[in-house]
Amino acid sequence: MKKKLIYWIVFLAIAISCISPYEPQGIESTEGLLVVEATLLAPYGTEVKLSRTISLNDMTYEPVSGEVKILSDDGVAYRLTETEKGTYTLEQEFVYRENVKYALDMILDGKHYRSEYVEPLRTPEVDALTWKYNEKYEQVDIMVTVSNPDVDVAYYQWKFKENWEVRAPNFGTHRWDPDARRVITNELDTPNNRYYCWAKDSSRHFILGSSEKFISTTIKDKVINEIAYGGSRLSNLYHISVKQYELDGEAYSYFRNLQNNVETTGSIFAPQPTEMKGNINNLDNPKETVIGFFVATTEITIEMYIEANEVPEMQVRGSDCLEVLKDFKGPQDAYDQGYGILTYGIGAPPEYMLMRCVDCTRRGGTKKKPEWWPNDHQ
């Protein structure tokens, strides 16, 4: 609620103000702080990612390695294996036992870290995953409805993964291969074409919801993702897989603060950013800052498809993929200037179009089709 309030104030300011890129100078960097992203899930899916903070000017993140365990307060320890540098998972199936709390325990660079013991939470099923065309903002809103009868106040976190088929606006019968330096025929029944591609993405921020202000734990039609007009997601077929997690109040406050710190800080009425304390501590030095909050919960997955023809309003219109050009010296010349072949054959001069109008790889797609994709496009 406050987010919207603040955004419109920012936009008022734009009319007569300037928002310009800026890099503050002389900042004393606080790099090297330990960052722990840890979620304990049952039966599968537990993941712990360890890294460190880097200076604002750096670009690469260095993962951290060490010994990572899950402890239960009745004395059992479960070791996690490092599947990738800095990423740890629990290979075997994991079951929450009655009245048992769990903690994260790590030994990194000779320092011993442990989180508080948390009670596992049970995530309810998603009541509905729906979508709606939002006329005002010309976007598709993807919404979730959920309720949790087991608690008084429910807190949720969502993550999603998107996969979609990218279809080029026009089918080019041939294409120029710059390595082989010849014209290749595009075949629709094999992967050897540039008409069908696939792209994917996943959520890159905290998506949180709370039922604090509501009469019950039901959250209805919470928008968790927006598909903006002009992209390629709804060019043919779109799939989203949403994972839902139940959180407790402390974890929710912590994550919401992290999200606010990168979302609302610019506007005139922004609250002062502050750092909250997570629940993981260095046992020898409790004053050491450790970023992250250990959560024990379960994961509920729900998915859906949206077909392009269900949302005709989102089809990209008025684009310049209608212009056909003919005057190039040859396919190579056209390629060098950023144009691809539309038709090529004996009898008529070749026709060319902007590369992204005939080549789906120029629209963010790759030829990597997910095995489970429900059609036989190649």
Added chain:
Amino acid sequence: MEVKKLYLSLILLTFTFVGFAQQKISLNLNQVTAEELFRQIEQQSGYTIYCNPADMDSLLFSVQCVDELAPQALAKAFEGTAFQVSVYEGKQQLFVLKERSLVTSISDDYFYQRKELERGSSDYYLLNPMEQKATSENKVYTIGDETATTLPDKVQLTGVISDFRTGEPIVGAVIYEETTMAGATTDAYGYYSLSLPSGRQRLLIRGLGLKDTQRQVQLYGNGKLDIELEEEVYSLKEVTVTSERLARVQSTALGVERMQIKDIKNIPTAFGEMDVIKVVMMLPGVKSVGEASSGFNVRGGSTDQNLILYNNGTIYNPTHLFGFFSAFNPDLVKEIELYKSSIPSKYGGRISSVLEINAREGNKKEFTGQVSIGLLTSRVTLEGPIGEKTSFILGGRTTYSDWILGMLPEDSGYKDGKAGFYDLNAILDHKFSDKDNLYISGYYSNDRFRFDSDERYGYTNANASAKWRHIYNNRLTSTMTGGYDHYSYHTETRENPSDAYKLKFGINQVYGKFDFTSYITDKHTLDFGLNSTLYMLSPGTYTPNSDSSLVARDQIQDERALETSVYLADRWEITPKLSIDLGVRYTMFNALGPRTYTLYDPNQLPDETNGISTEEAGDWKSFKTYHAPEFRLSARYAFSSDFSIKAGANTLRQYIHKISNTTVMSPTDTWKLSDANIKPQKGLQVAAGIYKNFLDNTIETSIEGYYKTMEDYLDYRSGAQLIMNHHIETDVISTTGRAYGVELMLKKTQGKLNGWISYAYSKTQLRQDDPRVDDPINNGDWYNADYDKPHEFKFAGNYKFTQRYSLSMNCDYSTGRPITVPTSKYQYAGGEYVYYSERNQYRIPDFFRMDLSFNIEPSHHLTLLTHSMISIGVYNLTGRKNAYSVYYVAEGGRLKGYKMAIFGSPIPYVSYNIKF
């Protein structure tokens, strides 16, 4: 009768001048003729003797006298005869007439009639009503009972100084007697009370913008003299106006800035709108966090520590449209007074400053009006008399700034937004008699914003007050005020019917004040009185805003409190050079029920988990009382009339707090009264200053230094939820603050170039020193407050080329304010996040802005039906993009740094003002 008429032309003055040099003569004459007698007397004394020679040519005179006055000698000679001797002292003439005496002066009763009251009373004598207003510089006005046998040593002269043209009282005029330097300044009602030696006196009167003038008085006893002054209009010569400057050097108060509306009108501001609050921010010691800030900070105090009074009503939100416009219609404002340091004992309830804005009274002589049209707002004012004793003013102002929103880009989604405000003022002033005056004021303002048919936001200020002023006698006056104040805001959304909500907040105050001023002796002036305010605050109501909304209705308990104070202050003139002002104010604050509240374990910070008991307070029962005295002391030593030093110390307390975690006064800030868990804020300020005027009081300079401490200032905890929090005491922490600084100012208020330059150095720091806090900000060390700007330089100037054309410019430079910036970044949940430094460790780039405006008055004829004024200017002339804030935003999972400026380019404007 004929004689009277005959000699009328010879009479110039009604006063007889005693003390004329008189010659003494000696005669020794025996049987001489009249001619010889006259010749002897004339020769010796210098008198001229007139007679009808035909009457006396047969007479012979014998007279002996030694060292006699000539009239007496002549009278002796004619003793026993039918002739009478009349004297005309002024001309040294003697008349000898048969059986008649010559009247050589007009009877005292000739010009006026006096009512005689009983002797020995110290009451004043009523002059003929025609003579009430002393308008002549040359006429000598008699005060007191002329026939009294003894003259008192000192006489108390009181009266009202008003404007000749409109009848409005003139504030801040100085009336003084040159030789004894006995002087007084008129108060808010134009009233002065002056103690003078009896006898003939010449009083000089100076008032800002008025013709310097004098009045001649003959003082026999205590009395009243009302004076009407003419406005100084269109004089091209330099005017020596010294009242303001004398007032600053002479008064005991430190850190006081007084400005009349004339000073305010020429300062250029954004969009050409005259803005009282923006002018206040140009004064040294007053800062704001940024251009869109609706609050201001005085000497290191936070925005809720300023008591803003408009005609005695408390204003909680002094601006419209997020700080771009002030809530006060400049056509109605008479003057503003900002007390930064010495806060008079009659004010209390806030610990940093008092900003008093007083509106005018209506024109008592004729019906007039003003219309002003600007780029974004327009206003209309109408005023005039109703009958002989009453006057009114009505003012209204509104905006049509929707057009600027129409200029927003289409894809911002807010192109169809609406933002507007309006405010209305109504003032009625009625004079029952010379002793009683009633002033009624009403004010209403409303702001509403609607951006995309979803978010709506609005707030309202409403105030009503009635003030009755009574003069008991020439030494005691009183003002009784009662009123009601209201402030409320609401925000609502409708876009998503499932979570559509409405949030409301409101505060109401009812108050009564009794203020007395007693001029007990000429060395002591006492101010004393009683104030009481009843607060009724609704901290928040959260309700569903659509039929299908799942929002649960929630309401935070109403808060009520009664704040009562008594005060006594004495302005004591120990010697003419040294005077001190001592005041004590005792306040009692009672938090009243009904309320259900929690008491917490005192060894820990209040938290949801460590409450020990829940208490209930009954309806209107006091469940928590705070009471304490506050001291207000200041002293002035005047080396001469234009050079003085002052020092002062004040303690203050505040019982209402703004709870906010934003840097500026945000629309959704909530206020809270002290109660069982929230203690009052306490402030202490000590200050000292040197004040010197140069060049015959045309240039004022001052240096003031101060040191302030604040205790129990409320700051919020990390991740605090401040809206709709039923236990807000668990999300706030008591903080200590300190501020110190030096302000230098140079002001020139006359001549072609006028204005001021000031430089201030100041530091404001806060510290969380509550030992119960686990992880205090900055490890419990002092950290910079949000509005700590060490260096600040301000210039406001106006140059009059001619009376019609003038150029105004202001410059404002200050160090960038402190901010909390990210100091590192990391990955989490698939995106990039930042880690922030300790609070306020860094600063945004320095702030500099220069504005220019050109003012044209097309015509200056006094008799034209309308007068107009055009103002053209540029705001932010250099176009500097003054950073308001620096921040990082995650876009597509990657962080980008941005700097936001409010006014990023020069903004030209035009405004047109008509007065009829």
